[in-house]
Amino acid sequence: MTTSVSRMIERDGKVELSLGDDVRDSACFNHDIAPTEARERTWTKWNVAALWVGLSICVPTYTLGGVLTAYFGLSVGEALIAILLANVILLIPLTLNAFPGTRFGIPFPVVLRASFGIRGSNVPCLIRALVGCGWFGIQTMFGGLAIHLLLSAIVPPWQTLGGLGQVIGFFLFAAMNLYVVIRGAESIKWLETLSAPLLLLVALGLMVWALPHVSLSELMARAPSRPADDSVIPYFLSGLTAMVGFWATLSLNIPDFSRFARSQKDQIVGQIIGLPLTMFFFAALGVVMTAASASLVGETVADPVSLIGHIDSPGWVAVAMVLIVIATISTNTAGNIVSPTNDFQNIAPKLINRTGGVLLTGLVGTLLMGYDLLQKAGVIVSDVTMESLYSNWLLGYSSLLGPIAGIMAVDYFLIKRQRLDVISLYREGGRYPAINVAGFIAFGVPVVLTLIALTTGIGRWFYDYGWFTGSLLGAAVYYLACRFVVTREANADLPVVERVGAS
Numbered sequence: 149m150t151t152s153v154s155r156m157i158e159r160d161g162k163v164e165l166s167l168g169d170d171v172r173d174s175a176c177f178n179h180d181i182a183p184t185e186a187r188e189r190t191w192t193k194w195n196v197a198a199l200w201v202g203l204s205i206c207v208p209t210y211t212l213g214g215v216l217t218a219y220f221g222l223s224v225g226e227a228l229i230a231i232l233l234a235n236v237i238l239l240i241p242l243t244l245n246a247f248p249g250t251r252f253g254i255p256f257p258v259v260l261r262a263s264f265g266i267r268g269s270n271v272p273c274l275i276r277a278l279v280g281c282g283w284f285g286i287q288t289m290f291g292g293l294a295i296h297l298l299l300s301a302i303v304p305p306w307q308t309l310g311g312l313g314q315v316i317g318f319f320l321f322a323a324m325n326l327y328v329v330i331r332g333a334e335s336i337k338w339l340e341t342l343s344a345p346l347l348l349l350v351a352l353g354l355m356v357w358a359l360p361h362v363s364l365s366e367l368m369a370r371a372p373s374r375p376a377d378d379s380v381i382p383y384f385l386s387g388l389t390a391m392v393g394f395w396a397t398l399s400l401n402i403p404d405f406s407r408f409a410r411s412q413k414d415q416i417v418g419q420i421i422g423l424p425l426t427m428f429f430f431a432a433l434g435v436v437m438t439a440a441s442a443s444l445v446g447e448t449v450a451d452p453v454s455l456i457g458h459i460d461s462p463g464w465v466a467v468a469m470v471l472i473v474i475a476t477i478s479t480n481t482a483g484n485i486v487s488p489t490n491d492f493q494n495i496a497p498k499l500i501n502r503t504g505g506v507l508l509t510g511l512v513g514t515l516l517m518g519y520d521l522l523q524k525a526g527v528i529v530s531d532v533t534m535e536s537l538y539s540n541w542l543l544g545y546s547s548l549l550g551p552i553a554g555i556m557a558v559d560y561f562l563i564k565r566q567r568l569d570v571i572s573l574y575r576e577g578g579r580y581p582a583i584n585v586a587g588f589i590a591f592g593v594p595v596v597l598t599l600i601a602l603t604t605g606i607g608r609w610f611y612d613y614g615w616f617t618g619s620l621l622g623a624a625v626y627y628l629a630c631r632f633v634v635t636r637e638a639n640a641d642l643p644v645v646e647r648v649g650a651s
Contacts (some may be wrong), residue, residue, distance in 0.1 A: 154571045159186045159413070165254050165570050175576040176266055178497035179255050181503075184407045185254035188333075191408045196418025197338055198344035199405060202478030203398070204426040205347040207290045210434035210452050211392065212427075215475050217435075220387035221374030224367055224435055230384060231431045234391030235424040241399040241421070241619070244557045246415045249403025252570050256401035256487060257494035260552075261580055263559035264591075268583035270495055272400075272591065277491035277509075279397050279549070284484040284513035288325065288403050289520065291476040293319030298469035299406065301462040303433070311524035318521060325477055326510050329485045330503050334409055336481055343478045348426075350636055351433055354452075358436050361443035378382070385613055385628045392615045395423075396549045401487035450634045483507050550615040551594045551622025555587055563630050586633060590626030594618040 154168035165171070165183045191199075216227035239524035248259050256276075260269035300307040309316070328335050350362035374383050409415040434452070441449040456468040489505035500508070514521070558564060572578030598618060601611040610617050 156541035156570055161251070162186045162189060163570065165253075171571060171574045174575045175496075175498055176576060178493060178501055179491050180502040181255050181258060181497060182574075183570060186253075187411055189250070189253065189408055191337060191405070191414065191418075192410060192608070193414040193418035193421065195341055196405070196409060196415055197422030198341045199337075199482055200419060200422030201344035201347060201426050202340040202475075203349060203483050204423065205430050205450060205475050206287065207395075207472075208286075209427060209430045210437070211450055212394070212431040213435035213451050214438055216387045216391070217373065220390065221372050221378075221383040222380075222387050223298045223372040224370060226372065226380065226384060227387065228428065228432055228435070229389045231391050232424060232428040235427045237388075237393055237617075238395050238399060239419060239423065241553045241557060242395075242402050242419055242543055243416045243450075244561065246398060246402045246406035246409070246414060246419070246561050247566070248568065249406035250409045250410050250412050251566070252568055253407045254568075254573065255404060255407055255490045256403045257490050258573050259403050259556065259560070261426075262564060262568055263555050263584060264587035264649070265584040266573075266576055266582045267589060268581075271588075273491035273494050275552075276397060276400055276549065277510075280484045280488040281489075281509055281512040282516050283397075284325075284480060284488070284509060285517035287480040287484060287516060288318055288322045288513065289314075290453060291321035291325075291473055291480065292478065293474040294469045295321055297453065297456075298466055298473070301466040301469065309524060315521050315525045318517075319376075320471065321476070322510055322514065324473075325480045325485060326506050328481045329489060329506050330478065336486070337408070340482060342437075343474050344414035344472070347475050347478070350475075351430055354437060355433050355651060358433075362436055364436075367439050370419050385445070389615050391615045393549075396553070396615055397487070397599040398483065399489070399553045402548060403483070404486050404490055409562065447479075451454055485514075488512070495592065546615070548595055548598065548618065550618030551591045553617035554621075554623030555590050558627050559587075559630075562627060563585040584631035586626055589629045589633070590622045593625050594621040597621070 152168035152170075154171045155166040157164055157166050163183075164186050167182070168579075171177050172543075184446055195315075212231055213224065215225045216222045216230060222230060245259075248254060249256075256270055260272055296306070296309075296313040301318070306313055311592065328339055339376060372380075374380075398569070406415045409418070437455065438448065438450045439453065441447065441455055446457060447458075449458065450453040453469075453472055456465060456472070485506060486510040489502060492505040492508045493500045493502065509565050536629075560568075569579045572580050576582060578594050588651045594617065598611050598614055599606070601607045601609075626636075
């Protein structure tokens with residue numbers, strides 16, 4: 149019996165894989181992480197922009213201005229500038245690392261196989277997955293609170309459940325999120341495209357509601373919390389690094405979405421339209437709403453879910469909570485479930501499919517929030533809120549992802565020169581090794597330096613500006629390791645890509 153052989157075919161600048169038994173039967177392949185076909189790459193720039201609107205409008209974004217003013221010593225104006233600048237900077241790794249996904253239709257774990265090795269890719273994948281699972285748990289807590297307040301407004305006796313009602317809301321919200329991702333990419337595309345204009349209208353409405361209750365001139369004139377004689381530069385750079393770290397995870401796994409884009413232009417323009425201004429506007433809304441909350445509800449409230457819950461109108465509370473649930477689902481599904489789902493599949497593609505990856509993500513995220521769930525249910529009595537501890541830990545942990553972003557970009561553009569052997573990415577014993585030593589050297593050097601700076605205080609700036617120092621050093625070390633330490637794969641003998649006419 150003749151075994152069919154896979155072929156790489158290029159249509160309109162997009163390379164797709166014609167599957168043969170050599171790849172189909174490989175232990176490194178399943179259909180959920182297979183390259184998308186050219187006909188499946190339907191996301192326009194507006195779909196990509198809608199993705200970022202859905203990702204950006206969420207409770208953590210709302211609180212960013214307060215984080216920068218309270219913990220980083222910035223004024224309101226400085227904080228908003230830092231948020232805008234950080235997201236403009238983020239467009240660089242986001243658009244660069246999206247390229248292989250758009251051209252070859254491959255997800256994030258498979259892109260990593262080129263720089264870390266077929267099996268070595270599991271290390272950065274699991275690092276990324278753990279962050280995603282943690283944020284899934286935190287966002288699901290917000291969503292569960294919104295469902296609890298929604299049911300309390302519709303069915304007043306529900307209020308008597310208290311924390312137990314929030315726990316029930318957590319599991320209801322988690323199930324809704326997991327269902328969307330199990331349905332696949334088209335379900336996510338539909339959700340993000342539907343919710344984006346709705347969420348923008350809601351944000352505008354909240355701004356109109358809050359503006360009469362706050363003086364913008366007084367708000368912008370507030371003195372920062374840092375010592376008066378200190379220079380703004382170190383505070384601003386630390387805050388900028390933290391804001392870049394906010395989307396450090398998505399700058400890695402953007403191929404999970406760009407693999408569905410129609411073209412490189414669509415993914416680039418869509419990200420430019422959707423990310424910086426949405427993040428800036430919603431963070432600014434958070435600053436204004438928090439400042440206006442004292443006039444609106446009689447006390448300062450920095451959490452939008454709790455703020456709306458103070459409104460003395462069950463009807464408006466119910467409507468607002470439905471919209472918050474939609475906003476949090478749109479963020480949670482795309483930002484915190486898709487990547488861990490693919491990352492878990494990468495471990496054992498023949499054993500873990502998309503549904504298995506989604507359920508693993510939900511399980512790990514729930515376990516990470518287990519302490520908080522038991523606390524809300526009244527099983528544990530403690531003043532320690534694990535939700536806030538996880539938030540702080542995850543923001544710091546994200547700074548360790550910088551080296552991976554730098555390695556990915558250098559590998560694809562400078563080492564591989566935008567040419568990949570897609571067939572070998574799905575097989576062991578081919579062009580790409582099981583473990584690429586260069587990738588681990590480049591990842592290990594900045595991580596070790598970051599840990600030394602954090603634990604000893606020597607070179608503290610390396611940790612304070614961790615995403616920038618990590619990504620730049622990781623990129624440089626990887627390039628040098630590939631050039632002088634590890635033998636590179638020759639691009640000259642890549643499989644022939646068959647070119648066919650427009651589909």
